[in-house]
Amino acid sequence: MLRYIGNRLLTVIPLLFALTILLFFYIHALPGDPIAGMLGPNATPDLVQQIRHERGLDRPLWEQYWTWLTGLVQGDLGSSLINGQSITGMVAGRIPATLQLTAASLLLMIVIGFPVGYLAGKHKGGWLDRILTPASLAGLSLPQFWVGTIFILVFSVQLHLLPSGGYVAFTDDPLQSLKLTIMPAFVLGLTLSPLQARLVRVSTAQLQQEPFMAAATMRGLHSSTISRRYLFRNAVLPVIVVIGMQLGTLIGGQVVVEQLFNYPGLGRLLVEGATERDYSVVQSLILLVAALYVVINLLMEVLHALLDPRVRL
Amino acid sequence: MTTSSTPLLRVEDLTVDFHVRGSRVRAADHVSLSIEPGEIVGVVGESASGKSTLGLALMRMVPPPGRVSASRIEFDGRDLLSLTDAEMRKIRGHEISLVVQDALSTMNPVTTVREQIVQVVRDHEGIRSRRLLEERAVQALRDVQLPDAEANLRRYPHELSGGMQQRVAIAQGIILGPKLIIADEPTTALDVTVQAGILALLKQISDGGASIIFITHDLSTVAEICDRVLVMYAGRIVESGTVAEVFADPQHPYTRGLLASLLPLEGPPPERLDAIPGQPPRPESWPSGCRFHPRCDLWRALGEPENCRTEDPRPDETAPHWAACHYAREGAAR
Amino acid sequence: MAESMLRLPRVRMRSVPAGGVRAITFRAIAGHPRALTGAILTLLAVGIAVVGSVWTPYPPLSMNTSEAFLSPSVHHLMGTDVYGRDTFSRIMAGARVSLSVAAGAAFGALIIGTVLGLCAGFFRGIVDILLTRIVDLMLAIPGLVMALGIVVLLGPSASSVTIALIAVYSWQFARIVRSAVVSVRGRPYVEAARGLGVSSGSVLFRDVFPSVMPVLVVQLATAFAWGVLDEASIGFLGLGVQPPNPSWGSLLIEGRQYIYDAPWLSIGAGIMVVLAVFGVNLLGDGLNDIVDPRSGAAK
Numbered sequence: 011m012l013r014y015i016g017n018r019l020l021t022v023i024p025l026l027f028a029l030t031i032l033l034f035f036y037i038h039a040l041p042g043d044p045i046a047g048m049l050g051p052n053a054t055p056d057l058v059q060q061i062r063h064e065r066g067l068d069r070p071l072w073e074q075y076w077t078w079l080t081g082l083v084q085g086d087l088g089s090s091l092i093n094g095q096s097i098t099g100m101v102a103g104r105i106p107a108t109l110q111l112t113a114a115s116l117l118l119m120i121v122i123g124f125p126v127g128y129l130a131g132k133h134k135g136g137w138l139d140r141i142l143t144p145a146s147l148a149g150l151s152l153p154q155f156w157v158g159t160i161f162i163l164v165f166s167v168q169l170h171l172l173p174s175g176g177y178v179a180f181t182d183d184p185l186q187s188l189k190l191t192i193m194p195a196f197v198l199g200l201t202l203s204p205l206q207a208r209l210v211r212v213s214t215a216q217l218q219q220e221p222f223m224a225a226a227t228m229r230g231l232h233s234s235t236i237s238r239r240y241l242f243r244n245a246v247l248p249v250i251v252v253i254g255m256q257l258g259t260l261i262g263g264q265v266v267v268e269q270l271f272n273y274p275g276l277g278r279l280l281v282e283g284a285t286e287r288d289y290s291v292v293q294s295l296i297l298l299v300a301a302l303y304v305v306i307n308l309l310m311e312v313l314h315a316l317l318d319p320r321v322r323l
Numbered sequence: 324m325t326t327s328s329t330p331l332l333r334v335e336d337l338t339v340d341f342h343v344r345g346s347r348v349r350a351a352d353h354v355s356l357s358i359e360p361g362e363i364v365g366v367v368g369e370s371a372s373g374k375s376t377l378g379l380a381l382m383r384m385v386p387p388p389g390r391v392s393a394s395r396i397e398f399d400g401r402d403l404l405s406l407t408d409a410e411m412r413k414i415r416g417h418e419i420s421l422v423v424q425d426a427l428s429t430m431n432p433v434t435t436v437r438e439q440i441v442q443v444v445r446d447h448e449g450i451r452s453r454r455l456l457e458e459r460a461v462q463a464l465r466d467v468q469l470p471d472a473e474a475n476l477r478r479y480p481h482e483l484s485g486g487m488q489q490r491v492a493i494a495q496g497i498i499l500g501p502k503l504i505i506a507d508e509p510t511t512a513l514d515v516t517v518q519a520g521i522l523a524l525l526k527q528i529s530d531g532g533a534s535i536i537f538i539t540h541d542l543s544t545v546a547e548i549c550d551r552v553l554v555m556y557a558g559r560i561v562e563s564g565t566v567a568e569v570f571a572d573p574q575h576p577y578t579r580g581l582l583a584s585l586l587p588l589e590g591p592p593p594e595r596l597d598a599i600p601g602q603p604p605r606p607e608s609w610p611s612g613c614r615f616h617p618r619c620d621l622w623r624a625l626g627e628p629e630n631c632r633t634e635d636p637r638p639d640e641t642a643p644h645w646a647a648c649h650y651a652r653e654g655a656a657r
Numbered sequence: 658m659a660e661s662m663l664r665l666p667r668v669r670m671r672s673v674p675a676g677g678v679r680a681i682t683f684r685a686i687a688g689h690p691r692a693l694t695g696a697i698l699t700l701l702a703v704g705i706a707v708v709g710s711v712w713t714p715y716p717p718l719s720m721n722t723s724e725a726f727l728s729p730s731v732h733h734l735m736g737t738d739v740y741g742r743d744t745f746s747r748i749m750a751g752a753r754v755s756l757s758v759a760a761g762a763a764f765g766a767l768i769i770g771t772v773l774g775l776c777a778g779f780f781r782g783i784v785d786i787l788l789t790r791i792v793d794l795m796l797a798i799p800g801l802v803m804a805l806g807i808v809v810l811l812g813p814s815a816s817s818v819t820i821a822l823i824a825v826y827s828w829q830f831a832r833i834v835r836s837a838v839v840s841v842r843g844r845p846y847v848e849a850a851r852g853l854g855v856s857s858g859s860v861l862f863r864d865v866f867p868s869v870m871p872v873l874v875v876q877l878a879t880a881f882a883w884g885v886l887d888e889a890s891i892g893f894l895g896l897g898v899q900p901p902n903p904s905w906g907s908l909l910i911e912g913r914q915y916i917y918d919a920p921w922l923s924i925g926a927g928i929m930v931v932l933a934v935f936g937v938n939l940l941g942d943g944l945n946d947i948v949d950p951r952s953g954a955a956k
Contacts, residue, residue, distance in 0.1 A: 220428075221425070221428040221429055222428060222429055222430055222431050222432070224384070224386075225423075225428070225429030225430070226431070227384065227412075227415070228382060228384060228415060228416065228421045228429070229415065229416035229420075229442075229443050229446075229495060229496075230412050230413060230414065230415035230416030230417055230443070230446065230447060231412075231416070231442060231443070231446045232412070232446050235442060235445075235446055239431065239434065239438075239442070240431050243431070243433055243434070244431070244432070244433055247433070317433075318432075318433060319432070319433060319479040319481070320432055320433075320479070320481055
């Protein structure tokens with residue numbers, strides 16, 4: 011088991027390393043001076059030079075990279091170009107909110123998507139199966155901000171049921187925190203569930219065709235046993251891998267949803283940084299997001315290995 | 324091999340059709356047979372002979388779009404065709420068991436061997452006690468001569484070798500003491516040495532009172548353990564008799580062809596391997612009259628008589644050793 | 658591999674009709690309900706865009722503050738916005754920009770991805786390894802995030818969104834083309850052809866393209882749909898086309914400001930996006946069935 015994890019880590023680390031190189035040079039390789047752009051056309055060359063020096067931008071490139079990299083390894087994500095604040099500090103403050111939303115969204119996505127897909131695949135050709143394909147295509151075509159807007163209009167403006175934005179820590183006020191999270195999480199979960207349902211459906215339908223399913227009938231097992239221990243037990247395995255695959259879409263969607271609902275997560279931080287042309291923030295956040303994506307995928311693989319005895323290596 | 328007046332299984336006119344896109348494809352054509360308690364009957368044929376479909380049909384497991392019809396399928400005095408699904412479920416795995424070629428594919432990949440064996444007992448006998456179930460499982464593995472029962476019970480199916488997997492599958496099949504076991508090519512995928520072990524095991528199970536329908540394309544395995552043999556071709560039984568009779572004095576040209584293609588144990592190796600020319604016909608294009616006639620060297624030797632091409636041989640199936648051939652006697656004489 | 662008796666018996670059925678790009682005819686699309694609906698919706702969206710570039714019910718930029726915040730009516734199909742501009746006209750005008758961005762992104766990614774995939778598959782060796790690693794790398798960064806990163810650098814505008822999206826979508830195309838080349842390359846007859854002196858280039862050309870075209874066509878449709886969605890999303894975040902230049906993205910961010918007074922802009926632009934994306938998705942799904950009939954069985 012440990013060997014398996016170690017093996018996977020070995021592939022992951024070079025990837026992340028390559029990412030840092032890519033991201034670092036992405037900012038510095040392209041034309042244009044970020045500081046000048048940030049300060050605007052009225053800035054004097056002296057001012058630009060001063061700020062550049064303050065931020066360490068006039069050091070040689072390899073030195074800048076090295077400083078950044080060593081900082082990264084120690085957990086220091088650099089400082090904002092705009093105000094010099096520690097990015098790590100900014101990120102740390104927003105992690106609880108982000109995690110809350112991501113977890114809630116994933117949960118809703120599975121709760122909505124899995125049963126639908128499972129039942130559709132189990133009763134292939136049934137009514138659920140037949141409406142699933144066009145319904146899921148429709149669902150996939152819905153942009154998150156639009157769904158979110160409709161939700162806000164209905165639940166906040168018309169019905170006054172839920173607040174339309176903001177955040178409260180769960181530890182401070184659980185009820186209000188849930189109220190503020192439920193809409194954005196629902197929007198994300200809802201828009202991601204069609205893909206989940208489709209993928210689950212395909213794998214469940216394939217499972218139905220497996221010989222061991224017919225063999226269970228051949229041995230005279232109860233149909234409830236076959237459903238539970240044979241079909242279901244095997245159907246959950248691909249879902250774990252699928253979640254890893256959907257993570258990228260989830261992250262992208264979360265960026266949008268956080269903006270719409272004024273939700274102070276990492277997604278909003280990224281947008282703020284982008285809007286203010288704070289390349290330092292953008293660079294570190296992209297790296298962070300990519301690293302999280304890779305790590306979570308790895309975790310999913312490990313989880314899958316734990317649950318599927320055939321994958322023991 | 325007892326001669327009791329009531330056979331364990333009596334099948335008359337069993338036909339299996341598949342209705343695909345408006346046309347009908349027949350896999351088994353009016354097959355009749357009977358099995359006595361405690362005997363091992365071999366069913367031999369090439370692919371597309373209908374032998375596997377026969378096994379599935381007896382278990383009422385022919386998948387749609389297949390349809391089974393028969394004048395009679397009587398097992399242990401009961402009419403299988405009239406049973407409800409619930410009643411049939413109780414029979415499967417309990418009184419009639421099916422063992423197939425690829426044992427691994429019949430097992431749930433994510434549960435242990437113990438789980439799989441025990442589940443059969445749970446679902447049929449309703450036993451819940453873990454201790455009792457464990458005892459049964461250990462005993463079942465001992466019955467199939469799988470050593471180191473405790474360790475193997477903990478393993479997952481893919482962790483076992485092919486021979487062990489087949490033994491576990493057989494264990495699942497016999498743990499409830501079935502009266503009839505249908506074994507479809509149980510040893511084909513295994514090494515010859517492992518094969519011998521499985522065959523011996525099957526013989527031992529039959530000695531304990533169960534009947535076995537042993538479906539295979541390999542005549543040599545039939546010779547090893549079967550009491551009687553049925554030869555199938557193109558959905559029909561073309562020869563039936565005891566193993567001694569059929570092997571010593573085959574009456575159907577097809578049977579003779581099959582026997583000729585076996586390597587003899589003694590004597591010098593033959594100069595050529597005699598194979599039956601051509602391929603078995605697909606159900607959509609069965610020849611008219613006697614279905615074997617295009618590949619029959621007897622037919623050619625006799626000058627291609629017309630009746631082989633127009634008339635289906637209808638032998639007396641009550642005789643102890645019969646063959647579906649118009650010229651069975653002439654062929655035997657040659 | 659041992660054949661299990663428990664698999665469905667093989668009964669010969671009528672041969673599956675051939676697919677391929679040639680199967681995409683008007684009749685084929687008309688006969689397929691999903692493809693047909695998708696095609697109609699897509700054409701509708703494109704039609705609005707085309708018409709909108711030369712004519713709209715009202716000039717999209719003409720302001721008339723006395724008519725601000727009107728509800729939808731016969732005169733103004735989707736009401737008016739804060740400056741009295743007709744919403745529907747603005748949406749029509751925006752269609753052209755949004756669809757052009759999406760089309761540019763899709764085709765651009767197709768071209769670049771195909772080139773990259775061909776190089777990787779054809780030249781093998783270090784080029785291939787390098788490219789596969791880069792593809793894995795790129796796919797590790799969630800698409801929208803990467804697009805934002807690029808747009809930030811280039812400054813918000815329609816062209817930077819297009820470039821950003823090309824950068825994000827190319828890898829998927831590259832992967833498809835590369836695997837097609839690799840699978841054809843491995844076939845015995847290629848070796849045989851090379852042995853006979855036929856240049857491997859022409860062999861690949863003749864055999865890779867027919868097999869990969871169907872997949873590429875479907876992927877193109879998918880990328881186009883993503884393009885519309887992503888342009889709208891990026892615009893919504895304020896990093897795409899900037900108001901008052903109309904595009905569905907910029908209209909959405911405008912609409913958000915006045916959502917409590919006049920939600921028609923948001924709703925209307927959103928509906929257009931949904932329709933266009935849904936239409937292209939349906940069309941892509943239908944095309945998938947048409948070019949590869951066997952995939953229908955797996956559905």
